[in-house]
Amino acid sequence: MKLLHLLRLTFFACILCVPSIKAQDYFFKDKAPFNPEIPSPEEFLGYAIGEQHTRHDQIVAYLTKLSEVSDRATITSYGKTHENRKLVILTVSSPENLNKLSELKQQHLAFTKPSESPTNYDEVPIFVQLGYNVHGNEPSGSEAAILMAYTLVASNSPEVKNYIENAVLFIDPTINPDGRDRHTQWANQYKGNPLVSDGYDAEHNEAWPRGRTNHYWFDLNRDWLLGINPESRGKLKWYHEWYPNVVTDFHEMGTNSNYFFEPMKPIGSQDPIMPKENYEGLNDLFAPYFSKGLDNIGSFYFTKEAFDGTYPGYGSSYPDLQGGLALLFEQASSRGHLQDTDYGTISFPFTIRNQYISSIATVKAAVENKGRLRKYQQDFFKSAVENTLKKGSEAYEFGDAYDQNRNKAFIDKLLLHKIKVYKKGNRFVVPVKQPQQRMVQTVFETYNKYRDSVFYDASAWSLVNFYNIKYQATKSSDFGEEITSTNGLVNVSTVPRSNYAYVMDWDDYNAPAALYFMQSKGLKVASAFKPFSSITSEGNRSFNYGSVMIPVSKQKKTSDEVYAIIKKAQAKFDVPIYFANSGFSASGIDLGSQNFRKLNTPKALLLVGEGVNSYEAGEVWHLLDTRMHMPITKLRMNRFGAVPLKKYNTLVMVSGRYSQLDSLKRKKIKDWVSQGNTLITIAGASKWVIDKKLVKEKFTKKEKDTSNTKAVKRLRYADAQENIGREELGGAIFEVDLDITHPLGFGYRDSSVPVYKNNEVFLAPSKNPYATVAKYTDDPHIDGYISTDNYENYLKPSASLIVSKLGRGRVIMFADNPNFRGSWYGTNRLFLNALFLGNHIFVPKIKE
Structure with a gap:
């Protein structure tokens, strides 16, 4: 360890004090000679x-320059970020390979097609994709990419x-440019001269939401x-255009760690x-290349654990x-330019060098084993259409x-992953035997059985x-x-x-977006709190709880203006809208019934800032921005004391500590809710309000064990971390029984709904029966790992969603996250109902 410390200090001194061209020799002096024209x-x-940290635009500019001055490289863009930054890939190979890249691509893709059987495994260059910096504040990867x-x-x-x-190399320097630039700005603006290695310095401690995530605070490494x-x-x-044989994923971890490469646990x-050949054979094949490269520069590392x-x-x-x-790959982070560790200091250049060495080792391993990698890829896709699944199903119908x-x-997501989908009458079919069988x-x-009980992330992901399909x-x-496209799928x-x-x-997912559009254009609307059927242009039609009625004569606009807004809403969001020329219903409530309640336009406030779970906050923001086209005010916690809450009718709180909300500020929330407003709490925030x-x-x-006969069992100290970890609920899917007559359940036709739980917030059912x-149902498990103790003693008896009366207002409490990772289309409606129908939700009084 002393040697490692000396290496770090020596390199840091070298990189700062030696002329720049010499400094770079530390990274790749053994790769000389270099073309002086480059x-x-x-x-x-x-x-x-x-x-210093390099901005994304500088990275793109440099790679563009390389493509302009060299016949070994071309640059392409595969998209833009939310903040309009370019996503680029630099393709590098020999000039001969690049000149015939289209031909090589076809030869390469032949190995992914089960109907073809090429055997020239060693004759086609191996395709390697080097990906860096998916977490913006793990910046060493992008510098290594340069x-x-x-x-x-x-x-x-x-x-x-x-x-x-012998290879076609695709360098993706920054997978998350928005997050990277957020961190780059922070690290460079707080950089000291001389450098400050104190871990408490501002340089090493970004402000909320930090640079890990993208514009909407999503973790892109969970988004593939x-x-x-x-x-x-x-x-x-x-990816599905090129199907590279090898893909790298460079990360950073805690400053006091060393370096990690696969195999994983x-x-x-x-x-x-x-x-099995993937996670045992190929990983074991590549690992010696990484260990040799890191051993040569004195870097310490670990694997498997x-x-x-x-x-x-x-x-x-x-x-x-x-x-x-x-x-x-995981590199201990300097979180800035130089930071103290238990073994001295770790510098930014030191972290970059380890990532660079592993990048070189990856290319070397891929080139030297290209025949095996190609044969593996071919066998992979052939087995997808040849193997018989144990469950014996030919297809899934939905x-x-x-x-x-x-x-x-949902179909858009299937097609994104190149899963073949068919339409059969009014149903859709996905055959199992296809190249994307594993997807x-x-x-x-x-699944409900696992060989491990401690997961790094979610244990359930059945899309x-x-x-809720x-x-x-x-x-x-x-x-x-x-079906090859979703264009025209909604009719x-x-x-x-x-x-x-x-x-x-x-009932339609886009109905809340259409509703807000109409409200924002000045239309008055009402929601049906009981079902009905009415004569429409398409005959007698039944309407479910929550159906939205727009009365023409009650508007401050002409009937032509109303119709223009209605048509725009329908065209924009593809929602079913019908005309009614009479208020008399064939069954159920009439259109003039008191069971039609006028809906207020949501004026929502979302608490953000230090102590708030940025993932959950970002999910709310993303849902309303990108799908509902509805603004929400994001209020930083340090401004809460100054904001006049009377401007808003809804406050959203996601998981967080909320330590900045002292007793006076909590009273401010309580008084505001009591005046008839709506507080929506998600997961940890529901725990907070209790x-x-x-x-x-x-x-x-x-239930407590009152027998007094249960002795404490001795356990091995070395097993403590695993034993504690298996009680954590990393992410699993459970079934709930939903009251579809409740305003929060409007738009659902089936009371059985899957929910996602990744916390230990277990709400007791309310004492109020309404x-x-x-x-959660009597046997709620659908998918994923949960310990027996949590399942039997906590989850099964609990509620997933309750409403608590507070004065003339209400607190809507989600135990689970209805907007998890922007993907839970099936429970988004519960949250949106809370926003749009909140002012009409009350808890009937009962005798104590």
């Missing part, structure tokens, strides 16, 4: 790599020439499977769907389900007859449940007509003009 990174940027680009483009060493002749953000969607589109699934690839949505796991080898836009969103399993299969396995081989009839009223179904006694609800408590809106 500008080095320090010549282009004006500083040595590691001397070094890799220069090395591969400019080095004339026999080693590098061999690499570019979910494909919610443009960064991920662009990358997935690129064993996969938690009892029967992993990826081939941490991280896991169970969740298929990481950059280090998704490619494993596409016939490739995904590789995770569809929601009442919600075309939710069907569309089909990922989407539809659920069909995310969307009812489905069934079938042995029929009649699939119908293939609604244009509503005719009416002088009386219009009615919009509330702990702070804003409501009188309670938590589920385990206030428990959703409760």
